[in-house]
Every structure is written in structure tokens, then in C-alpha cells.
Amino acid sequence: MPATLTEKIIRDHLVSGEMQAHAEIAIRIDHTLTQDATGTMACLQFEALGIPRVRTELSVSYVDHNTLQTGFENADDHRYLQSVAARHGIFFSRPGNGICHQVHLERFGVPGKTLLGSDSHTPTAGGLGMLAIGAGGLDVAAAMAGEPFFLNMPAVIGVRLLGELTGWAAAKDVILELLRRLTVKGGVGRVFEYFGPGVATLSVPERATITNMGAELGATSSIFPSDGRTREFLRAQQREDAWRALAADDGAHYAEIIDVDLSAIEPLVARPHMPDQVVPVRELAGLEVDQVCIGSCTNSSLEDLMTVAAVLKGHTVHERTSLVISPGSRQVEEMIARNGALADLLAAGARVLEPACGPCIGMGQAPPSGGTSVRTFNRNFRGRSGTADAGIYLTSPEIAALVALHGQFIDPAGAPTRPTIEPPVTFTVNDGMIIAPPEDGSGVEVIRGPNIRPIPLRGPLPDTLEATVLLKVGDNITTDDIMPAGARVLPLRSNIPAISEFVFSGIDPDFPARARQNSPGLVLGGENYGQGSSREHAALAPMHLGVQAVIAESFARIHKANLVNFGILPLEIAPEDYERLEQGDVLRIEGLRKALMANEPLTATVIGADETIPLTCDLSDREREVALAGGRLNAIRRRRQ
Ligand code: MIC
Numbered sequence: 001m002p003a004t005l006t007e008k009i010i011r012d013h014l015v016s017g018e019m020q021a022h023a024e025i026a027i028r029i030d031h032t033l034t035q036d037a038t039g040t041m042a043c044l045q046f047e048a049l050g051i052p053r054v055r056t057e058l059s060v061s062y063v064d065h066n067t068l069q070t071g072f073e074n075a076d077d078h079r080y081l082q083s084v085a086a087r088h089g090i091f092f093s094r095p096g097n098g099i100c101h102q103v104h105l106e107r108f109g110v111p112g113k114t115l116l117g118s119d120s121h122t123p124t125a126g127g128l129g130m131l132a133i134g135a136g137g138l139d140v141a142a143a144m145a146g147e148p149f150f151l152n153m154p155a156v157i158g159v160r161l162l163g164e165l166t167g168w169a170a171a172k173d174v175i176l177e178l179l180r181r182l183t184v185k186g187g188v189g190r191v192f193e194y195f196g197p198g199v200a201t202l203s204v205p206e207r208a209t210i211t212n213m214g215a216e217l218g219a220t221s222s223i224f225p226s227d228g229r230t231r232e233f234l235r236a237q238q239r240e241d242a243w244r245a246l247a248a249d250d251g252a253h254y255a256e257i258i259d260v261d262l263s264a265i266e267p268l269v270a271r272p273h274m275p276d277q278v279v280p281v282r283e284l285a286g287l288e289v290d291q292v293c294i295g296s297c298t299n300s301s302l303e304d305l306m307t308v309a310a311v312l313k314g315h316t317v318h319e320r321t322s323l324v325i326s327p328g329s330r331q332v333e334e335m336i337a338r339n340g341a342l343a344d345l346l347a348a349g350a351r352v353l354e355p356a357c358g359p360c361i362g363m364g365q366a367p368p369s370g371g372t373s374v375r376t377f378n379r380n381f382r383g384r385s386g387t388a389d390a391g392i393y394l395t396s397p398e399i400a401a402l403v404a405l406h407g408q409f410i411d412p413a414g415a416p417t418r419p420t421i422e423p424p425v426t427f428t429v430n431d432g433m434i435i436a437p438p439e440d441g442s443g444v445e446v447i448r449g450p451n452i453r454p455i456p457l458r459g460p461l462p463d464t465l466e467a468t469v470l471l472k473v474g475d476n477i478t479t480d481d482i483m484p485a486g487a488r489v490l491p492l493r494s495n496i497p498a499i500s501e502f503v504f505s506g507i508d509p510d511f512p513a514r515a516r517q518n519s520p521g522l523v524l525g526g527e528n529y530g531q532g533s534s535r536e537h538a539a540l541a542p543m544h545l546g547v548q549a550v551i552a553e554s555f556a557r558i559h560k561a562n563l564v565n566f567g568i569l570p571l572e573i574a575p576e577d578y579e580r581l582e583q584g585d586v587l588r589i590e591g592l593r594k595a596l597m598a599n600e601p602l603t604a605t606v607i608g609a610d611e612t613i614p615l616t617c618d619l620s621d622r623e624r625e626v627a628l629a630g631g632r633l634n635a636i637r638r639r640r641q
């Protein structure tokens, strides 16, 4: 049977299950990546599994999120991560070496391999033909221990690229166009596989921009074939031996085919406060802008920054606008420093930051009150920038550079010709900031500072659950809503008791106190609950506050897995029943364990009102076992006893 590229890679890595859409399968993981904001938990969990050395082909621990170091916490975490990496056979990419996804693409990615990362933008490596998936830290820790990764077999959607980008249109606009058509829920349960004649017109970094932001569709992953362009990129990275040709078989069957004519795409922008609020840039002409930020794992490649430098060269950033640039990696930064593009950026007035996530995750550079910020990033959720009432617009680096020069959006049709940047024939390769683990790390001491606190665990699921609806929220609630990030909160990622004080703080600052007073509690949500990040803190911290279940119309993939992993039951409710429940209602579910074991529907009684609410728990057999045990660590330990 002819197969899609996604199916071929899954088939090569299949450990159990049938490759039928939506059925649970398990796959072997070749590479893992962790980053410091989720990696401290992942490493604590890996340590708790008691395995001396990682069992993957390659595991890399990156430090890129928590680099502000306003107190001892970040630096303590870095030291812990470095020592734990050396002890357990993990490569360590030091702070300042770059954003995990950009560095993995440059230095480690291999076409045809699987990559599991504790970050939702892990599919960036799909630009190289890897099957790269984001997951919670615990699932990544389990993969590091040699356990397979469980997922529902995705439906493979073919995106046929035709023609070629023209004028000021960029790779970013391809994914913005898909977000415009499909919305932030449009990719749930799907892999987007790109094919067709337009593929060869895109370089690997351009492809990576597209696969990166497939995360905003809610997709399981996105992938490009591995072709001559992939080979050129790997050769330029002095890694040509990692290359092999990979593509779907002729006649492969896609669950659906979406046609995108690259030549018809115009420059686009996502307006506040969701990545799918996409309109043409020209419609915003005249809108004044306070800040422009260029960088993030979506758009911080050498080509991106060279394009920006070429647009800015010889001009000065508009006096109304602050321009901030964070290169994606030290390789990019070193190369623009050597070839003069950095000087052009500085001369134009750019404020250049270290290669890290920086403003993308609210680590500095919050915009002014009520401000307008144009960013080349992937998420514009309300408050994520650090300024609650700022409006964030997402666009390509070339458009961001034009905006910085004009202090406002302009119609790009009136701008001079877009500069063309050829991908380099060779990249400057210097892996000095990547520390390989010793052959035998058993003698390495793991250093823990006071900010490294143990992971809280929950006991088995009770048979009767009586719990209060602590909060009712609407559709598309993000993990940034549930567990905010930013400069104040991110340093507490390895300290669950402390970080729990910020759960839902942007929506309802009284939530933690109310949760503690009314434990056990429930959260009630609408559709696509938990979209966005892979941060398992959005499950761990509510769990610490006594949340026992989340009832929602539907869930985002990674967050649902995280809830189960930490013993919070994800329960589904019909829209009409969602309407009937309010904050403060107390629900009682009896015979929970038996119903879950038998995979039967559940009924909740609303205490004090003569009402019952039907609920479903859509989990695989394995997930039900994990839920009954009160979480995956309990379940793995039980299995190993
Ligand atoms: C994000 O972009 O929200 C993050 C920060 O990279 C997260 C991971 C985290 O919360 O640490 C993600 O995308 O998974």
C-alpha cells in the first residue's frame, strides 16, 4: 500500500497499536529535547524513574527560556540541568547557545527520525523531515527512559504547495493562511504533510517556520519531505551524512488535501489575541506601532535576520517604535556578527538581545500600556507579552522590519522590492557551547538549589468524587491562561507550591485561595481547553491546589495528556449541559472507578438541584489505567514493582 511520509516514519517506529486514524499507537523515540522551563520537571521525573543513563539515540537539554536571572532561581536551575545532563548521558546546550528548536534543526535533526520534545513547537524539526512531536515533560522523561510515546494515530492531511512566493510574501504567510482557513482548533488529531511542486521553492528554515507554527493549529505535527534542499542545508551545516531522501509514496492516500497556491499568498498578520485572527497586512496600513520584536523559534534563522538587516540597512528605526531582535541561535548571531549584518541592525537602532526565547515568553520587553507590538513570533495570547492590555500582532520578519522603519503598518505593495537572501553555502559551525556527556556519568554529583522542590504526587482516583466548580471559562482557554509564564512566574517552574499561587491569575486572582478552601475542585471549560504550550505545570499546579477533574467540551491534545499524567480527570460535557452549570455548583459522581474501568459513561448529580449531567471520559485503556492510578509516575512505578 502506498504510504504518506508520516505513515512511513510511524511504521518504522511502531511499538504497538494499529495505524488506524484515532486509535492509540505507541512509537519508539529516537531523539528527545527538553528546555529549561519544562526540563527541570522532566529531569526530576527522569531521576524518579531510577534509570542511570538515557536510552534514546540522542537526548539534548537546552537552556533558552529562563535566561533573565533576576534572582538565584534561573541560575540554580541551569546548574541542576547541567549536572543532571552529565550524570545521565544528556547533551547540554548552554544558556546563550540559542532556542532549542533552532539549534536542534541546525545541529542535531535527522530526516526520518522521531523527536519528542517537552515544548509544543518541537514540530519545527519537521522542516527537515523528522516526525517531531511536542509533549509534557513526563512523557519526554519516559521516552528518555526508553519507554515508547503513546498518541492517537493522527489523520494525515496533505498540504499541496503550488507556485512560488512573490513580492513581500514569506513562509510565515503560508502558515498564517492555514490558520486563517482552519483556526486554532483546525489541526487537532492531525499531521500536516506538505508536498507538491512548491516544496522545492522553500529552504529548510522557511519550511521550519511553517512546521513550527503548525502547533498553533493544534496539530500533532507537521512535516516536509527530505529532498535536495534538505541535503543542501545539512551539507552547509557540515552534516550531509545525516541526509536521506524521504517523501510520500506515489499514490499515497491523504485523509484530506488542502491546496495552497504560494503565488496567490499576500503578506498577512494575525491580530490580537489569537494566531488565527488573520488579515492582509494592507488592511492595517496606518496603524501606529510602539514596538517591533523579531526572533523566536518561528522566525530567527540566519535568512530571517539577513532579510531584516537588508531592509533596515542605511535607515533608522522610526522614533515612535522600539525594535528588539533576538537571534535564534549563537550560530546565527556569530554569522551576522562576522558578515556585517549585525552592524547594519545596530546602526539602524535595533536593540539586540541574546539568542533565547526572551520577549516571546514575556521574559523582558513588555510593551507599554495599551501598546501595539508587532512580533515575528507564534503566539499573541492576551497578557503573554507581560502587558495585559497590549495588542500583539504576528507577522513575518520582512513586514516587521518595514513596520519598524515606518512606525506603523504600511501596504507592502508600495514598498521597494523585497531583498532576496540566498541561503549560505556553509554555516559557521562551532559546537563549543554544547557539552557532550561523559562516557560514565555515575560519579557526577547532581546539584540542587533551594528552588528545586520535589514533584507532588496524587493518590489513586477516589470512587466517589464530590467537587465544586471553582471556575467556569469559555472556549480556547490557553495554558498561558491556566498557568501564566513571564519574568515573574517562570523562575518558579521547579517549585510547584510557589508557582501554584499564579494559577488562572490573569482571569481570576482569587482562584488559588478559592481552590484551597473548596478542595476537591473542578474547572469547567468550553472547546479546545488547554491549547498552546506543553507546560505540564498547567496540570501539576491545579493538581497541587486540589483540582480533581476538568470538565470541558473538548481538549487540546498535549494538555489532555498532561491532565491524565498528573491524575486530573479530563471529562467531556455536551454544550447544552455546559450552559446549565455555574461556578459554585457542587457535583457528585459515584462509582467513578468502576465506570472508568468498564469504560462506561458517567453521570454527575448537581447537589441541591434536582439535576443530572451526563459526562464522558474519552481515554484509551492505557490512559484509564493511568487515571485510576492517580498519574503516570504512579502507574510506571506500579508496573515496575
Ligand atoms: C511557549 O511557547 O509557551 C513555551 C514557553 O515554549 C511552552 C513551553 C513552556 O511552557 O515551558 C511551549 O510552547 O510548550
Ligand code: SF4
Pocket (backbone or CB within 6 Å): 065, 099, 119, 121, 296, 297, 298, 356, 357, 360, 361, 377, 378
Ligand atoms: Fe521559546 Fe517562544 Fe518558541 Fe516557546 S514559542 S519555544 S517561548 S521562542
